């Protein structure tokens with residue numbers, strides 16, 4: 314009997330159509346970035362900071378009978394067996410993942426696999442990803458069904474674009490947390506809302522997710538947290554909301570329910586999030602957050618200069634003392650991390666000192682100090698384009714700390730770079746950083762103090778924290794001998810005076826192991842950029858001087 318060589322092929326073809334093997338691949342972030350938090354990951358035994366919430370949300374939207382696997386390239390290898398298994402690859406991420414994302418597409422297509430691309434960078438810059446077989450742009454809840462339909466009818470290329478800001482997140486499914494190896498991560502993420510009501514000129518969030526925040530329901534949110542709880546996860550959970558307090562009414566409804574949920578389970582999670590600084594104006598809201606066990610808030614301060622804030626349309630940061638606002642957040646028992654930007658048109662030469670003083674006055678240890686970057690699709694990009702000042706954005710292998718200023722600035726570029734270098738250098742001097750850490754230890758104590766030490770009761774989390782503390786002590790004592798004194802002084806002072814703040818203070822010191830080194834890297838890179846400008850300035854002079862010098866040399870030779 315003749316057996317066709319490929320007898321299973323029709324079966325496989327139909328399975329591929331009806332129940333494909335989907336490999337979700339999260340591309341690697343550029344290594345040289347503020348947020349890679351490399352040393353902190355080593356101390357906690359994690360492989361990278363956070364998991365791909367976007368991809369596991371997409372996973373939850375796919376038909377339940379489809380077979381799914383996830384490879385996070387920040388934590389694991391993408392091997393030939395993974396590719397051989399897959400019928401289709403889903404990938405995508407943010408700008409500093411672009412280099413690796415394009416590599417993933419190449420790798421997969423070289424094996425004849427179909428690639429579907431989506432996520433924020435593909436949505437902002439689809440032209441970069443034209444080689445992918447499918448482009449599924451925008452929030453996936455709004456468009457994934459069209460893709461699934463096309464796939465089932467045999468299409469192997471296509472482009473789908475979700476209508477902007479139309480997705481009702483109250484209908485979003487629970488992300489497929491079960492696909493994660495949670496021990497690979499420093500913390501996990503969940504999302505309550507998308508969008509932000511403000512209109513900062515440089516912001517891409519309002520272009521991608523809109524200005525009317527859309528929230529999930531409290532029940533839906535608790536179901537997500539319960540899923541994490543049931544998996545046995547305990548510890549740090551980040552609410553990745555663009556602005557957690559974007560819709561105050563909804564958040565005030567949710568927080569007491571969250572507090573109750575936490576109390577009933579003996580506080581399994583400690584939370585962080587991102588919020589606009591007007592959080593400081595609402596003591597009731599601060600109290601609600603602290604009671605639900607929020608311990609950290611990231612705030613975009615951007616600049617201490619009111620004129621600059623006005624021009625950048627960040628009016629919510631004006632008409633206030635930034636230091637008082639930050640201290641009001643400390644007083645509720647939560648610590649603050651903040652973003653600062655150098656390179657605005659309205660900046661003047663005093664900007665560096667102003668920023669250094671502001672960081673000192675607010676005592677914020679962890680500050681992301683970036684160079685202004687015109688991100689795709691923003692109001693800033695549109696204005697610079699109109700003014701003929703926009704340059705290509707090449708984030709390359711870094712992030713906004715080394716690859717910003719993608720436009721012709723109004724101040725000389727060299728001056729901006731010099732100011733930027735000064736700020737980074739000064740703020741990340743070990744004495745300055747540890748001084749701020751000691752201050753927040755004190756400030757968190759002075760007022761209400763930390764309401765509770767974030768719960769570490771389950772044995773696994775307690776063990777992880779203890780091992781991390783031991784590793785930190787060893788590294789600070791025997792490896793980073795330059796930090797030994799600062800470290801022990803800060804640790805002992807906090808243990809004696811405010812043991813409740815020890816966890817937060819120790820975490821800040823862990824972060825310095827990465828941030829201190831990263832700051833040095835940024836300074837070196839910026840110095841290289843400054844040198845290049847200086848060399849360029851010298852070149853024409855040398856070129857002009859060239860003929861004269863050659864003539865002198867020639868006449869000297871002739872007269873010999």
Ligand code: B12
Pocket residue numbers: 342343346347348349362363364365366367368370371403404405406407408409429430431432433434435437438449451452453454502504507508517518521522553554555681688689711712713
């Ligand atoms: C959490 C977060 C981070 C975390 C990263 C955690 C992680 N591992 O993902 C941290 C703090 C490290 C971070 C850092 C940065 N971030 Co960030 N970050 C976010 C934030 C606030 C939430 C991401 C998230 O989880 N969203 C929730 C999920 C559900 O939404 P989503 O990812 O958009 O996914 C949906 C769709 O996009 C789509 N989708 C997603 N992936 C895929 C894949 C496929 C195949 C398909 C079909 C669809 C699809 O479906 C999902 C459901 O609708 C977003 C803003 C936002 N609202 O998303 C910014 C955002 C992604 N970050 C951004 C940027 C610029 C950065 C930084 C460069 C600067 C900064 N903001 O600090 C750094 C660089 C990091 C680095 N290491 O180099 C930009 C990206 C812009 C762009 N064009 O790529 C965003 C959009 C906004 C912003 N300005 O902050 N970030």
Ligand code: SF4
Pocket residue numbers: 509510511512513516517518519555556589613
């Ligand atoms: S407050 Fe933050 S998220 Fe809102 S528009 Fe400004 S930069 Fe964007």
